Amino acid sequence: MIPAFVAKMGPVCSAPMDHATTGMTLSITVEAQNIVDAITVLDAEGYMLEDVMASDLQEGFEITYHFSLLDGINRLVVRALVPHEAPRLPSISAVYPGADWHERECYDFYGIDFAGHPNLYNLLLPENFGSHPLVKPEKARKSLADLMPLGYLVDCGLAEPEAEKPKPAKVVKAATTEDA
């Protein structure tokens, strides 16, 4: 079950997830340019920004924002994909001031440029460090299809559902994601 406000976020795709096996209840992918609008919706819903994580995939850098309400099982992740050549997306630190440091950390490790960030300098690494240590070499990168379970890929239209293998996770899903 996907809550109503998700539609306002302009999602590219939204996939429910099973809290018992993933610790998340919902995954929402948005266009990188729309990230501020999408996150403003979450702010209005009273979500707390837990973390910003970037990972280096074949398709580009995937930035994952972890959100949850203060109370209850309702962690949702917002994902945005930026290409390797131009790793740039708007900063959300105006909406969530706590994102400031998380974005600087992503800048440290991946060199992702958060446009409109007030203070985009290295945070954990020295300011003149020069390189971005968590960027993987070309061959070590995996694509989304290698990293995500089939259920997610199907929900996002990245793969065809396999008819003979109904995911047990999908059954539990309805029971655990009805809050928020």
Add this chain to the structure above:
Amino acid sequence: MQAFDPKTLAQDPTSVRFEPGPTEDKLILSMGPQHPSTHGVLRILLELDGEYIVRAEPVLGYVHRMHEWMGQEKTYFQFMPNMGRVDYLHAMAWNWAYAGSVERLAGIEVPERAEYIRVAVTELNRISSHLLWWGAYLLDLGAFTPIMYAFDDREFLLDILQAVTGSRLTYSYFTFGGVYNDVPEDFPKRCLDFVKLLRSRLPMYRDLVTDNVILRGRCEGIGEMDVELARRYGATGPVLRGSGAAVDTRRAEPYSVYPRFDFPIPSYPQGDAMARYMVRMDELETSCSIIEQAVSTMPGGPIAAKAPKTLKPPKGEACYAVEGARGKILVHVRSDGGPKPYRVKLRAPGFSNLSVFAELARGTLLADAVSILGSLDLVIPEIDR
């Protein structure tokens, strides 16, 4: 006294960026990385007007060890000992967060006895963390004696944990699917004895420190924050509970066997340093009660599920949130099906808690800034990772 000259700091890009303010009679002060009350190697650049803080900017990274990179380079098992080093004061919670996320990813069931042992040792570890915080905070405020009393009590606790895990600080006690080895026979009795001891000491703590008029003057009304500010900055744990929201991951997002225990969630609405102080003092009692319940109802059985010697979880991702002594610990692991994680992300609660500091310290006195910094309960290795 020489005027502040940015050119003399050309070798230090951080300081250059921290330009002097609009007027010349501002003092730029670099508090740390070697400073008695920055708890390790945190550096805070302060812009002072007299003793009033105009601007404060924490500079991190002095103990940065790139744990997330190590997570990608090591196998699932090999990364486990790193967790005890992320936050050395509440190592068990980090152990748990990583073990929990990998268990979710690989679908490993944890036997019941292991869950009870996990709860007991994590709560013991939480008490040791809070006791150390208590002493260190009072050291920040200029009282030298309480830390010795706290360490005296903490010693009993470390002896218990040493008997269980073999080490006294950087535990790597959890394995995927359980715990490393079983607790000794007398573990429940020693835990109960310790709980009794701590309870008999808490009134002394209260009389010596909590009721002290000087301490109250240093803490009350200092660094006030509300729930909204905490939410926007992602501040969790005692910092959030000190702002009036009775939120605890152990209750909000129940994991393990915590739902079976009956414990209150202390929270204070004032939002100042004193409220955060009181939350932690109350949590000592809360943890005592959880330990009592856990060790008195601890079932028998195996202490670890059968986990393969080389773990290769299926592709996918999982997070696991744990209530650490400093707040919500979140570990996010992505797997590509291989023996090493594709990506490990560690959410350190202290990182988000410290990011509020700039907001809280603005306009306060230097001495208040020290008090606020202490009340956030920072462990720098956890923040720098």
Add this chain to the structure above:
Amino acid sequence: MSVSQLFEEAYTGLKSLVVGLGITGKAFCQPQVTVIYPKQEVDNLSSFRGHVELIGKDDDPSVPRCVACGACVKACPSNCLTIQCPVPVKEGDEGKPVVMGPAPQKGSKTPAVVIVDFSLCSLCGQCARACPVDSLQFSDNPYMVRLDRKEFQIDLLARLRRMAAE
């Protein structure tokens, strides 16, 4: 704030200060808890977890159970274990001096060299967990003072023989 309130506050404040003095004064008269270490023994060494050591066979404690499979070497996150066995002699090379190579080596069921570099070890226990024959355990030796980090390369086979002799 009325004057009476003000003085009441001052009274409670002063009282709390006196109570504090009372507590530290009482502590002053109590016996100390310090263990003056080299003169007095610390009483909880038995549960201390020191560097790893080999476990001997039940019938012959001077020979380790180790089968030189190299699992512990692979499991170690810090690469602090070294296990070496004689490299199998190739045809035509008979008579040449025996060359040692990292375990596992074909035909070797016992290790010739087992060294743990304690200066790298973080005492995580992954080696003991990985061992298929339970040949590794933590020692409880806390007296680890050396003048050179090279001296922390502990020869476990020699240690096992010494322990068995005692």
Add this chain to the structure above:
Amino acid sequence: MTPDLMSFDHPLTRLVVGLLCVFAFVGLNGLVLVWVERKVAGHVQLRPGPLHVGPYGLLQPIVDAVKLIGKQLAMPAGADKYLYWAAPLLAFAPVTVCFLPLPFDPALAPMRLNTGLVLILAFSGLGVLSLILAGWGSNNKWGLLGAARSVAQSVAYEVPLLLSVMAVALTAGSLDLYEITTQQGAWPWQWYGVKNPLAFFIFLVCAVAETNRAPFDLPEAESELTAGFHTEYSGMGFGLFFLAEYASMIVVSGVAAALFLGGWQGPFLPGILWFLVKVYAILLLMIWMRWTYPRVRFDQLLNLSWKWLTPLALIDLVLVVIVAGFGG
């Protein structure tokens, strides 16, 4: 037999001999106080304190002093050379002068002055100058902040201190410490501290603040200003500040003993012993307080002085005047 300083006829001889004795006294007592402080701190914190050097660690302060003397005297770049080195000397010298008018014993008053009290207050006021010079001269921001704090603190606490001393001087009708002491008797109910407890209390609080002791050790507050005014001092430069702190503690305790606790007077024991017992009782109280309380904040410190101690001291003074007027 007690040494008799009064046997020297010429006041100048007496002054020189007295000064030498004072130096010896300050040095020795400084060392003993360091030991006492560490031992008390240890026992309060359930640990033994200095233990290994000499019996009960008694020789520890000597070892520390030797260590301090042996250390390099470093000076930071950009420091004002003259001010920087003048400060520790200036911290130590005035304190020793303050011992001169103190009556240790009827026969052992280095200098009897009819304005002894004024001399002590004047010279102890000089002490703050050394803190300012140290903080300013060392070209260090922490030092500067410490110096700024010490100025405000000493200005604030001189006032109630003077007022509380004045209350006693008015009752005794003299500014000579010898005279004030003799006016009190050997028994506690004859002491001014018992007759006028408010003035005694105010004096004690101000004494702690004047000597920069915890909980009022703001100029050197280590968890805020690293070490405040003496951040940059090493070796004996720091040692002199250290010694001056203990010396001024002894001075204020001596003044308190003479003013409020009947000085050398007491039953059975010789006068000098009674005096030292009283001085050490006050010193112990100061040490005890240091190891019990957190540090107050700067504005709270000033508030305490201006809003509580100064008005109370004024009221006390008025009461004393009224009583003295009716009584005398």
